[in-house]
Amino acid sequence: MNIGERLQESWDYLTGPGLWLSIGEGVLRIILIIVLALIIVRVTRNLVDRLFKKREKGPIRITERREATLKKLIKNVVAYVVYFVAILMILDNVLGFKVGPLLAGAGVAGLAIGFGAQNLVRDIISGFFIIFEDQFSVGDYVGVAGIEGTVEEIGLRTTKVLSWTGELHVLPNGNVTQVINYSIHNGLSIVDVNIPYESNVNDAENAINNIVATLPDKYDFIVGVPEIIGVQNLDVSHFTIRIIADTLPGFQWAGERNIRKEIQNQLYNAGIEIPAPRIVMYSGNDKEKLLDKNRERGE
Template sequence: MDKNVKEAASTFGDKLFDQKMWIELGSTGLKIILIFVIASVVIKVGKAAVGNMLKIKTKSRLRISERRENTLVKLLQNIITYSIYFIAFVTILSTVGIDIKGILAGAGILGVAVGFGSQNLVKDVIAGFFVIFEDQFSVGDEVKINSFEGKVEEIGLRTTKVLNWTGELYIIPNGSITEVTNYSIYNSTAVVDFTINYEGDLDKVERAIELLLTTLPKKYEEIIDTPKLLGIEQFNGEEVVFRITAETIPLKNWYIARQIRRELKVELDRQLPEIKNTESHQEE
């Protein structure tokens, strides 16, 4: 027993002070460090190149919207990062003497075995490509995806992240996206129903409202054009409901509708004190 221990200790000592072994380990370590450094540099250069390329595109005739540019930049940069790290990982395995061909062959067989279980993943990736290249929505857009509503925080090849205004973050597999409503592409419309209790001259009320509406575009830059008084939407006894519409920049219809109701209340109280304002409500 003691003899075996002594032989093992002697062998370990020989290896510990084997100069050739330490040179090989040092050389391998330096190669690994060099691979990581080169991979990091290539990733940084690739990300910068993608950003500059799309900036040049936006200055040419083939223009790309800022919202889509942000999405494409992030997606392409992620693809570059994953690709370079995968190449670096394979190169490191080869450097330390691991048979890459055997691993790749085994991975191919394993890929066939698990292929049936990864159909959802493939579906998500394909759907993600279509979302991006069809420009269905982009990072920063306010959207409703299926039943989830909020601001798009991130679009990946597999999932889309939507942040609700109350703070919930929804992570939605791209393959499960069936319905998309994008609120950020076109102008919005504020629809205000303003109810009053009045038995007098309705023409006088309409003139006061129309005069007020002409002043609003100068006061609120979110309004695209002069709001329109469509007329009486309905009436019931002494209650008369007027409907007003206003075209606004995207997503500002709620804000403008609130401001219009406030402006109407103040102005009609000032000009026509005989009017009794009742409940106001808004349809968007």
């Protein structure tokens, strides 16, 4: 068979219906597999939502924050598994790859890669411990790896933390070695108020008591009436009264800001001024008199 006949045969094959029918059939199978995978993922996510919704009426109770974390994790794991199976089906049933030997080789290669990818393995293991030990959950305000913010997502390998200034930090779970969780227990607002020595301690405490008694009604995140601890410090030009207040988890800073604002307004209306630095000045004659007095005392 000469070159011309081979070219003609190749042209007939490329323009013939058999090739395009097989390509069309393969593309159709791929589309069907992808659509089926998307449907399975969508249905599974709806089932997970319904399952957790029915659990609210059941005997097993978990916190809302942990529920949000588990729901997101289960949905992600299901999506990974379904898409992985879909890829295997496309490779085996459509493209004609032998998946069995490929998986066997992947197992051996995975073992070798595991020794080289120790950080990846550490991240995944740390992710399991974070989730199942309930160290923190989606929506918690935490301090982790030198970053403070709200947990947006917890995955098996990374955790996403949104800081209050808007930056989204993606942290490998292996770097989560110490966690400060502000969202589990009630917070404590600590406010120090400086009062000048010209004012009476009892008058200042009475004015403060009058305003703190109304704060729980004004602010939902303040739990109970704030308490005056007493005089915390004696400074050069003022003494310090400390107030503490229980708040909802994560609201201790908001509690401090609002308590300061309300107390400042009340003290101003009561005629108690904020202390200011004082400078004592002497004239030249006064200075000589003071020096003479000191000499006389020294004698």
